[in-house]
Amino acid sequence: MDMQPPPAFVQLVQAEVPDAPVDPAPVEVNVFKYIPESATAVTMIVTLTPPTGQAVIYAAGHENDGTVFKGPRSIDEVKLSGPTIYVKLYGATSFDIQYINYRQRE
Structure with missing residues (x-):
């Protein structure tokens, strides 16, 4: 009788990698339609739909320290x-901004 090694059973399993969160495309808003061009900061009320959503709002150069607004309404x-x-x-699928106050350069 010939001796042969037993057959090898190999099973390849592809590791499941959770989907990375997709960074949403930013929506541009021109604030100088509503406040003076000399403003350095603006206080706003943001209303989000649906109310469980969130928004991050920032100006150019402040991408890493944006302000987080949590629905349904928040002020900052x-x-x-x-x-x-x-x-x-x-x-969130939509937002509404109400400008309350602003700070200007002195």
């Missing part, structure tokens, strides 16, 4: 560095 201040702010929506 956003630093400005020009006429445009950017809004990234997380779990």
Whole structure:
């Protein structure tokens, strides 16, 4: 009788990698339509739909220290560095901004 090694059973399993969260495309908003060009910061009320969503709002140059607004309505201040702010929506489909107050250069 010939001796042969037993057959090898190999099973390849592809590791499941969870989907990385997708960074949403920012929406540009021109704030100088509503406040003076000399403003350095603006206080705003942000309303989000659906109310479980969140938004990060920042100006150019402040991408890493944006202001987080949690729905349905929240109020906070956003630093400005020009006429445009950017809004990234997380779990929200739409937003509304109400400008309350602003700070100016002296």
